[in-house]
Amino acid sequence: MPRRLDLGFFGGFAQAIRQVPQPRVTTEYPIVKRPKPPRVHGRHVLNRYEDGMEKCIGCELCAAVCPADCIYVRGADNPADGPVSPGERYGFVYEINYLRCIHCDLCVEACPTEAITESKLFEFSFTSRSDAIYTKAELLVDDEGKPREQPWEDWREGDDQHTSAWMRATSPSGSAAHEGEVAWSAELGYGVRAAEGGQSGKRDDAATGNISIREVARNKIPVRFGGRVR
Amino acid sequence: MGDPLFAHGVDLGGFLIALVRVLLAFGMLLTSVMLMIWFERKVISDMQDRIGPNRAGPYGLLQTLADGTKLFFKEDLIPERADRIVFKLAPYLALIPALLIFTVVPVGGVVNIAHHVVELQVADPPIGILLVLALSSVAVYGTMLAGWSSGSKYPLLGAVRASAQMISYEAALGLSVVAVILESHSLSTRTIIASQASTFLHWNVFRLGIVPFVIFFIASTAELNRPPFDLAEGESELGGGYHTEYSSIRFALFFLAEFMNTITMSAVVVTLFFGGPDGPGFHFLRWLWPIAWFGAKVGAFLYLQVWIRAALPRFRYDQLMDLGWKVLIPLSLGWLLIVAGVIQSVAWFVALAVAVALAGALLVRAVRVSRRRRQAATSGGDGFEDPVGPDLVALRVLNAPPRRP
Numbered sequence: 001m002p003r004r005l006d007l008g009f010f011g012g013f014a015q016a017i018r019q020v021p022q023p024r025v026t027t028e029y030p031i032v033k034r035p036k037p038p039r040v041h042g043r044h045v046l047n048r049y050e051d052g053m054e055k056c057i058g059c060e061l062c063a064a065v066c067p068a069d070c071i072y073v074r075g076a077d078n079p080a081d082g083p084v085s086p087g088e089r090y091g092f093v094y095e096i097n098y099l100r101c102i103h104c105d106l107c108v109e110a111c112p113t114e115a116i117t118e119s120k121l122f123e124f125s126f127t128s129r130s131d132a133i134y135t136k137a138e139l140l141v142d143d144e145g146k147p148r149e150q151p152w153e154d155w156r157e158g159d160d161q162h163t164s165a166w167m168r169a170t171s172p173s174g175s176a177a178h179e180g181e182v183a184w185s186a187e188l189g190y191g192v193r194a195a196e197g198g199q200s201g202k203r204d205d206a207a208t209g210n211i212s213i214r215e216v217a218r219n220k221i222p223v224r225f226g227g228r229v230r
Numbered sequence: 231m232g233d234p235l236f237a238h239g240v241d242l243g244g245f246l247i248a249l250v251r252v253l254l255a256f257g258m259l260l261t262s263v264m265l266m267i268w269f270e271r272k273v274i275s276d277m278q279d280r281i282g283p284n285r286a287g288p289y290g291l292l293q294t295l296a297d298g299t300k301l302f303f304k305e306d307l308i309p310e311r312a313d314r315i316v317f318k319l320a321p322y323l324a325l326i327p328a329l330l331i332f333t334v335v336p337v338g339g340v341v342n343i344a345h346h347v348v349e350l351q352v353a354d355p356p357i358g359i360l361l362v363l364a365l366s367s368v369a370v371y372g373t374m375l376a377g378w379s380s381g382s383k384y385p386l387l388g389a390v391r392a393s394a395q396m397i398s399y400e401a402a403l404g405l406s407v408v409a410v411i412l413e414s415h416s417l418s419t420r421t422i423i424a425s426q427a428s429t430f431l432h433w434n435v436f437r438l439g440i441v442p443f444v445i446f447f448i449a450s451t452a453e454l455n456r457p458p459f460d461l462a463e464g465e466s467e468l469g470g471g472y473h474t475e476y477s478s479i480r481f482a483l484f485f486l487a488e489f490m491n492t493i494t495m496s497a498v499v500v501t502l503f504f505g506g507p508d509g510p511g512f513h514f515l516r517w518l519w520p521i522a523w524f525g526a527k528v529g530a531f532l533y534l535q536v537w538i539r540a541a542l543p544r545f546r547y548d549q550l551m552d553l554g555w556k557v558l559i560p561l562s563l564g565w566l567l568i569v570a571g572v573i574q575s576v577a578w579f580v581a582l583a584v585a586v587a588l589a590g591a592l593l594v595r596a597v598r599v600s601r602r603r604r605q606a607a608t609s610g611g612d613g614f615e616d617p618v619g620p621d622l623v624a625l626r627v628l629n630a631p632p633r634r635p
Contacts, residue, residue, distance in 0.1 A: 012541035016277040026281040 025220070033156055037216055038165040038196070038209045041103035042121040044096055045147045045163050046139045047114060048188040054084050054140065055115035055185075056091035062107035062116055070100035071107060091115075094136045099129070108167050114184050117164030124153040145189020162193075162209040169196045247346055252333075255352045259332055263489045264294040270489070270536050277540040298482055306478035311381030320379060321476070321483035324372025327365040328490040334358040334419050335497040338507050338521040349420060350507075350521065358419040359411065362498055363404055366453055369491065370396040373455070373462060376484070377472035388471030391547065392462035395452055398554035399459075403449040405562035406442040409569045410434050410502045423506035435503040438569055443503040445562045450495045452554070455488065456535060458542040461550060496531035500524065560593055 027034050047055045058075020076092035084090040107116050126132045131152060142148050147160050168184065179195070186192045194207040205211075214221065236244070268283065268291055275282030283290030308317055338350030355361060370393055377389020411417060413434060414425040426433050435443040452459040463471030473484045500506055504527050507520030545553070564586035571582035 012543075013537060016537060016540040019279055020276045022279050024281050025279045028281065028284075 034216055035211050036120045036159070037211055037213060038120075038162050039169055040118075040120045040122070041105050041166065042119045042159070043098065043101075043124065043134070043147075043153075044107070044116050044118050044139055045141050046091070046094060046116055046136065047164070048141055048145065049086065050186045050188055050191065052143070052188060053086050054090055055113045056094060057085055057087045057113055057115070058089045058091040059112065061110045061112065065106045065110040067104060067106065068100045068102045070097040070102075071095070072097075091136065094139060095133055096139065097133045098124075098126075099132045105166050108164070111167075114164060114167055114187075117167050119147050119163045120159045120161075121147070121153055121155055124150065126152050141188060143188075145187055158209070164193065165196060165209065168193060168208075243346055247343060247348055251348070251352050255332060256329070259329065259490060259493070262493055263486060265291070266489050266493055266532060267294045267297075267485075269532065270539075273533060273536040274540050277537070301482040302479050304478040306480065307475070309381055309475050312475065313379040313381065316375050316379035317475075318480070320372050320376035321480045321487070322372075323375060324369060324487040325483050325490070327369040327372070328487045328494060331362050331365045331491075331494040332497065334361055335494065335501055336420055336423055336506050337497075337524050339517060341517050350517075351420070354418055354420045357417050359407060359417045359422065359502070362419075363400075363407065366403070366450075366491075366495075367396065367400060369453075369487070372484075372487065373472050376476065380472075380475035382475050384468045384470065385472045385474045388462045388468045388474070392455060392472060395455075395459065395461060395550060395554075398551060399449040399452040399558070402445050402554065402558035402562045403453060405559070405566050406446040406449065407502065409438050409442040409562075409566050412566075412569055412573060413437055419501055419506075423501055423508060426505040427508050430505065430508075433503060433505040433508070438503075439565065441561065441565045442569075443499070445558050445565075446502065447499060448553075449558060450499065451535070451538065452550075454491050454495055456492060457539040458545050459550060460544060461547060492532065492535055493528065496528045496535065497524075499531055500527040556593075556597055560590065564590055 049055060056073075058073060060073045060075060063071040063073045072093065072095040073091055074093035075089045078084055078088060078090050103118070103122070105118060108118060111117075131150075138148055138150055140148070147155075147163065149155050164184075164187075182192055182195055184193070194204055196208045196210055236248075271293070272282040272290070283293035286292040286296040308314060333352035334355065336349065336351040336354070340347060340349050342348070373392040373396075374389045377385040377387075377392070380386070410422065414422045416422060416425070422434075426437075430436070455462045460471075463473065465471070468474065473481055476484065507524040509519065509523030509526075511519035567582045567586055568579065571579035
């Protein structure tokens with residue numbers, strides 16, 4: 001039951017002037033950014049195994065499941081003298097059109113090898129169609145397992161961390177019995193990543209980069225509920 | 231007394247001084263409008279825990295300039311069913327009165343420039359305050375014609391609201407000005423501020439009792455279409471109001487006029503009731519202090535206007551009319567009679583005070599009785615207050631029992 005606000009006639013004036021010395025709730029966006037929740041769906045990355053092999057096997061399940069039809073994949077047989085991925089085939093062409101992508105992460109859920117996951121970067125603006133279509137050259141992580149920064153992308157501290165949090169959060173399939181179980185392979189630069197903590201108490205927020213949504217939206221929550229709005 | 235029409239001849243110096251005064255006033259007014267829009271946005275965001283414009287220039291000072299530049303380059307649309315000439319004319323009809331009102335406002339004392347005694351105002355015509363009243367009524371033509379010529383219903387509704395509102399509050403505005411004129415014995419703004427000089431107890435706001443000032447302030451806010459009286463541009467009801475169909479620089483002109491009116495009306499309030507540039511001065515920079523005092527007083531009123539906007543919700547239409555006709559006009563009329571009695575003699579004062587008190591009691595009684603009857607006629611006994619005014623008529627028509635032959 002919300003508190004009834006009975007201001008009377010002059011109460012409005014008092015209320016307005018009382019706000020003046022209060023702290024501002026505005027985040028000065030392009031300069032300051034709020035921390036993003038770990039599961040934010042940003043632009044994709046194509047992951048590699050710890051030995052540098054690509055995870056993508058060119059199965060095209062991501063392209064099949066994509067509701068926006070923005071992914072184009074062509075698989076090819078691994079060359080015998082220099083295999084790109086550990087399996088039989090690899091992603092020979094991999095393109096994502098970011099003019100169409102709706103960042104639903106269905107591709108991430110469909111991927112059988114955790115090859116495609118999402119970073120937290122959503123602040124990128126391109127001025128040509130060809131920039132909007134990311135190819136393997138842009139999507140594949142570099143030799144340290146970090147996403148390759150494009151000149152038109154505005155990366156901030158932490159955006160390239162925890163790039164597959166959504167995949168790791170959804171992998172117990174909603175079953176509490178499997179919570180905290182690691183069901184994924186190691187990644188280049190990171191090794192085997194920790195599982196996101198749920199309600200079981202087996203959680204390590206520092207390792208998983210988990211931020212409470214309360215923390216993110218502190219400027220919108222009243223003081224009496226632990227926020228900053230009076 | 232000024233000689234605005236150069237009836238007694240003109241020399242080059244006098245002409246140049248007049249020219250400089252006009253250009254200076256024009257430039258300062260436009261600059262202050264620019265700053266006023268910035269000020270309003272900053273203050274209202276202070277009151278809403280926000281930061282406000284802070285990107286263009288230091289502290290966002292140039293935000294208005296940026297907005298204006300943007301509006302210049304926007305597409306200028308004229309609706310197909312608009313009356314093209316009137317549609318183009320209306321923004322200027324709104325803007326020019328706003329500019330002209332400021333000409334009679336004294337912004338400072340009197341200075342000597344090259345053997346010319348120069349009053350720091352554009353002109354001091356003997357009918358100064360009448361000019362203010364006349365021009366503030368002319369300003370409604372801009373609103374009215376804009377709404378009418380748009381050939382669209384929401385702007386028309388906004389325009390009808392605006393003209394009804396202005397007519398209703400014009401009377402109260404005029405009556406409270408009459409009280410000032412009675413006290414100052416002059417229509418000239420320069421004489422009005424001269425009669426309030428010396429200490430602040432001589433300011434009209436105290437000499438006349440607070441009432442005429444309060445009435446003038448409320449009525450001028452209504453004349454300006456500022457919140458809480460901004461029914462003419464009720465965004466939530468009319469999709470914008472009288473300027474719905476306007477775009478580009480024509481749209482900007484309406485807002486320029488509105489903010490300019492806010493400044494000039496604050497300046498007029500200061501002139502009529504707060505002694506204009508009156509205030510303690512010092513021996514150095516003698517000419518500066520009156521201007522500073524004037525600026526400070528106007529600034530205080532501008533802050534008050536923004537504060538009102540932050541504090542009060544918009545009036546309902548019938549509340550607006552009730553306040554104007556049933557409260558402000560009778561109150562200003564009665565107070566005017568009492569002021570006149572005070573000036574005449576004690577006997578007159580007592581007689582008129584008693585008469586006003588009786589008439590006031592009668593009016594309150596009449597309003598109460600009519601409200602009770604109206605409620606008895608429509609109330610379903612559910613404890614909710616029934617709609618009044620135009621809504622009541624609509625309700626009666628809808629609830630009327632079907633006629634049987």
